[in-house]
Amino acid sequence: MTSFAESLLRLRNAFxxxxxxxxxxRISQLQSLIRLLEENEATLLNVLDQDLHKSKFEAMIAEIGFVKNEAISAMNNIKSWVTVEFVEKTFVTKLDQCFIRKEPFGVALIIAAWSHPVQLLLTPLVGAIAAGNCVVLKPSEVSVNTAALLSKLIPQYLDKDCFAVYSGGPVETRKLLQYKFDYIFYTGNSAVGKVIMKAAAEHLTPVTLELGGKNPCYIDQSFNLESTAQRLVWGCFFNTGQCCISPDYVLCSKEVQEQLVPAIKQCLKKFYGEEPKESADYGRIINDHHFNRLQKLLNSGQVAIGGETDKQDRYIAPTVLVDVMESDAVMQQEVFGPILPIINVNSMEEAIAFINRHQKPLALYVYATNTKVVNEILEKTSSGGFCSNENMVQLTLNTLPFGGIGKSSTWCSDPYNRVGKAQTPAAACAPHSLIHTLSQIH
Structure with a gap:
């Protein structure tokens, strides 16, 4: 770790x-990041295919294009974000200059997840650059090919005095966390999140933990069958279900289920053909560990659609489970794969009660043409994000803050932020600007 200590010292001196x-x-580095993506697009698409069998279309919209849009948005807004904000004064401070000035934290650490290995490493980096931080980047070792490529490319495009990449697995990450950083941004699971928060507490380091959880999807009797099936299939099986904001399970009546399952089956044929395994648009599970974990979850309830697996290819077919019980294994953890459990409820009130007796989700989705149903669920539940008659699109709008509540996402930063709410677009996805209130007497 001596070489890393030297790199960290170099970044601290630069800051x-x-x-x-x-x-x-800041703008020059964001421009360099865009060049990295544009000049290496084909190679990035290739490694994403190697790691996740990710289609070109999916990789472009959810990885490369996503980061480019964030970088362009940041460049367009940096000047307004850094502008001093003058505040309302009292009689006592009438002759004073009272203002809020936004300053960067310092040297930030970004630890990324494997599910979207380009987006989840470089999107937080965009915000960190926009806020004026120096950054240590830790790509996920699970998406091995993407991690190796980004570790090679980033030093070629970004200023080496201000940005460094550190590779390795859990052992190396624990060693990395022994060092003091000024901010830590982590995307991943709650078990690792606890390790990071404990390490950060040793130095009183502010932290953003972007975790996950089980995202409910309530389908009311008033739902539109065709659009619900299409949007549900897109959200559930995008990136083979390996996405923190994918619908994790469905709550609906038996009558709705009887209409929905055939519609999903028909939609799957439309999206992926008769054999999803042969489709260029359908991905694979990241590694054997997650394949084995997901295969065990197939024993929950009854398989209504799919269920086929191929361990050698790490393939799990798009699967829908019915007759699922709240106590089944598939309901005890975030699925994070192409398996959609359906749990039957008799009413909206029963669905609300079910949602509220579990951890607050990162996202909650409702399908209903009855606006009273949508509004009542919105009012009586709590979640990081909420969509009606849609799913996952909240992530695409960078003017919305992104984050969860409690175990789905823990935010520890300056007191002006409120659980991921009311932040600037840069702050919503990255180590954000520390706010100091300064008062100057005439």
Missing amino acids: ACGKSHSVEF
């Missing part, structure tokens, strides 16, 4: 000298 602070420098 102390103010190298990363100027708006011009």
Whole structure:
């Protein structure tokens, strides 16, 4: 770790000298990041295919294009984000200058997840650059090919005095966390999140933990069958279900289920053909560990659609489970795979009660043409994000803050932020600007 200690010292010196602070420098680094994506697009698509069998279309919209849009948005808004904000004064401070000035934290650590290995490493980086931080990047070792490529490319495009990449697995990450950082941004699971929060507490380091959870999807009697089936299939099996905001399970009546299952089956044929395994648009499970975990979950309830597996290819067919009980294994953990359990409820009130007796989700989805149903569920539940008659699209709008509540996402930062709410777009996805309130007497 001696070499890393030297790299960290180099980043600290660069930050102390103010190298990363100027708006011009921030914009130049964001431009370099866009060049990295554009000049290496084909290679990035190739490694994403190797790691996740990710289709070109999916990789472009959810990985490469996503990061580029964030970078462009940041460049367009940096000047307004850094502008000093003058505040309302009292009689006592009438002759004073009272303002809020936004400053970067310092040297931030970004630890990314494997499910979207480009997006989840580089999107937080966009916000960190926009806020004027220096950054240590830790790509996920699980998406091995993407991690190796990004570890090679980032030093070629970004300023080496301000940005560094550190590779390795859990052992190396624990060693990394022994060092003091000024901010830590982690995307992944709650077990690792606890390790990171404990390490951060040793240095009183502010942390963003972007975790996950089980995202409910309530389908009311008033739902539109065709659009619900299409949007549900897209959300559940996008990236082979390996997405933190995918619908995790469905709550609906038996009558709705009888209409929905055949519609999903028909929609799957439309999306992936008769044999999803042969479709260029259907991915694979990231590794054997997750394949084995998901295969065990197939024993919950009854398989209504799919269920086929191929361990050698790490293939699990798009699967729908019915007759699922709340106590079944598939309901005890985030699925994070192409398996959709359906639990029957007799009413909206029963669905609300079911949602509220579990951990608050990262996202909650409702399908209903009856606006009273949508509004009542919105009012009587709590979640990081909420969509009616849609799913996952909340992530695409960078003017919305992104985050969860409690175990689905823990935010520890300056007191002006409220559980991932009311943040600037840069802050919503990255180590954000520390806010100091300064008062100057005339």
